[in-house]
Amino acid sequence: MTATPVRERTRREIEQQAMALFAEKGYQATSLQDIATAAGCSKATVLYHFNGKPAVLAAVVEPAAATVTALIEEATQLRPAEAQDRAITGFVDLAVRFRGLLAVLNEVVPTMPEIPEFGPMVADGQKLIRLLAGSDDPRRLDLAGFAVNGVLGEFRSPHQRADDELRELCVTAVRRLLTGPSPGPTHASPPGQS
Amino acid sequence: MTATPVRERTRREIEQQAMALFAEKGYQATSLQDIATAAGCSKATVLYHFNGKPAVLAAVVEPAAATVTALIEEATQLRPAEAQDRAITGFVDLAVRFRGLLAVLNEVVPTMPEIPEFGPMVADGQKLIRLLAGSDDPRRLDLAGFAVNGVLGEFRSPHQRADDELRELCVTAVRRLLTGPSPGPTHASPPGQS
DNA sequence: TTGAGAACTGACCGAACGGTCAGGAGGATA
DNA sequence: TATCCTCCTGACCGTTCGGTCAGTTCTCAA
Numbered sequence: 001m002t003a004t005p006v007r008e009r010t011r012r013e014i015e016q017q018a019m020a021l022f023a024e025k026g027y028q029a030t031s032l033q034d035i036a037t038a039a040g041c042s043k044a045t046v047l048y049h050f051n052g053k054p055a056v057l058a059a060v061v062e063p064a065a066a067t068v069t070a071l072i073e074e075a076t077q078l079r080p081a082e083a084q085d086r087a088i089t090g091f092v093d094l095a096v097r098f099r100g101l102l103a104v105l106n107e108v109v110p111t112m113p114e115i116p117e118f119g120p121m122v123a124d125g126q127k128l129i130r131l132l133a134g135s136d137d138p139r140r141l142d143l144a145g146f147a148v149n150g151v152l153g154e155f156r157s158p159h160q161r162a163d164d165e166l167r168e169l170c171v172t173a174v175r176r177l178l179t180g181p182s183p184g185p186t187h188a189s190p191p192g193q194s
Numbered sequence: 195m196t197a198t199p200v201r202e203r204t205r206r207e208i209e210q211q212a213m214a215l216f217a218e219k220g221y222q223a224t225s226l227q228d229i230a231t232a233a234g235c236s237k238a239t240v241l242y243h244f245n246g247k248p249a250v251l252a253a254v255v256e257p258a259a260a261t262v263t264a265l266i267e268e269a270t271q272l273r274p275a276e277a278q279d280r281a282i283t284g285f286v287d288l289a290v291r292f293r294g295l296l297a298v299l300n301e302v303v304p305t306m307p308e309i310p311e312f313g314p315m316v317a318d319g320q321k322l323i324r325l326l327a328g329s330d331d332p333r334r335l336d337l338a339g340f341a342v343n344g345v346l347g348e349f350r351s352p353h354q355r356a357d358d359e360l361r362e363l364c365v366t367a368v369r370r371l372l373t374g375p376s377p378g379p380t381h382a383s384p385p386g387q388s
Numbered sequence: 389t390t391g392a393g394a395a396c397t398g399a400c401c402g403a404a405c406g407g408t409c410a411g412g413a414g415g416a417t418a
Numbered sequence: 419t420a421t422c423c424t425c426c427t428g429a430c431c432g433t434t435c436g437g438t439c440a441g442t443t444c445t446c447a448a
Binding site: 026028103107109110142143145146147148149150151152153154156157169170172173176177 | 220222297301303304333336337339340341342343344345346347348350351363364366367370371
């Protein structure tokens with residue numbers, strides 16, 4: 001009934017194998033031939049189903065992107081204080097859930113503006129930082145950006161760490177950065193420092 | 195007098211141009227031809243002076259690596275409390291000073307174990323995390339790793355941020371993560387949660 | 389002046405990449 | 419059976435890359 005189920009089956013296989021390879025070796029280091037071999041088809045078939053390598057990446061990333069969008073929409077409808085906490089736990093959960101993909105995103109971030117498929121994701125990233133910060137104070141926005149970088153960095157190399165452990169570490173770290181008293185107006189030098 | 199000054203002059207020119215290009219476009223995206231053109235020589239000359247592209251990167255990174263080693267040696271001889279603060283400010287200062295290089299390091303980190311020239315640097319990274327943590331508590335070591343990732347991430351894309359601003363942000367964030375009370379033994383759920 | 393060695397180069401190579409294209413295989417339809 | 423369309427493929431293309439090599443130019447001491 002879905003028009004051509006065989007088409008979807010092949011597409012899905014390519015997406016799954018591409019996801020695994022991207023997570024394992026990175027985006028640049030994975031060639032279309034690698035994906036095709038893993039998926040049990042020819043490189044031309046990959047290009048038949050996806051309009052170029054970036055399109056493969058976009059398809060692989062799409063579920064994660066949709067989840068981010070949903071999280072943002074959900075958190076936006078909460079009151080500010082709750083929204084921040086929801087954003088923190090939601091973001092970390094999401095990072096753990098798509099941990100294999102995060103290293104890839106990390107790698108591709110610098111070249112993302114060049115790829116039209118990623119426009120919405122960049123915008124969502126900004127919204128997420130806004131929610132994590134909990135306010136529009138530039139200082140808190142900066143800290144939120146720092147926190148996101150820290151979380152992303154935590155997934156850069158394929159750790160052997162368990163999901164739960166990783167989640168706890170990230171939540172703890174992000175809360176330390178973003179909750180509690182506001183950072184000093186100028187550079188803050190905690191008591192007793194050189 | 196230094197045996198062959200002309201050799202050193204060319205080497206230095208290549209190193210400087212390579213550093214600028216790496217900082218601007220990244221390591222992978224910079225070809226040997228790019229470096230040669232910028233340095234006003236041929237690609238073969240670059241290969242004559244450096245034993246392959248990774249060797250160029252190693253030479254470019256070497257000053258920063260030496261500074262890290264010096265910082266570690268210095269901090270190691272302080273008392274623990276002072277050592278941590280010295281490590282924090284020293285690390286951030288160093289990150290700002292070599293900001294152009296950090297994005298490159300960030301990019302190359304996953305493939306670093308494959309390049310023999312980088313063995314000592316990886317070891318220094320571990321020592322630095324140990325100093326930043328201020329103790330051997332695994333939880334604090336994890337937070338220190340998170341902090342390093344955050345700082346590195348802050349330099350991933352070429353911000354327009356001023357050095358001072360960046361330094362203040364990083365020091366604030368790292369202190370928030372690593373100083374103050376020890377993180378709870380299990381996952382801490384601040385008051386009022388779903 | 390001259391010769392030896394250092395410094396440098398153009399031409400070339402093999403490999404890998406993303407992408408294109410004409411056409412084959414195979415099932416549904418008429 | 420004949421036709422059509424979807425799915426798929428091998429062969430090929432142009433480009434870029436890191437790296438090699440034989441040979442030329444330059445430097446400098448004897």
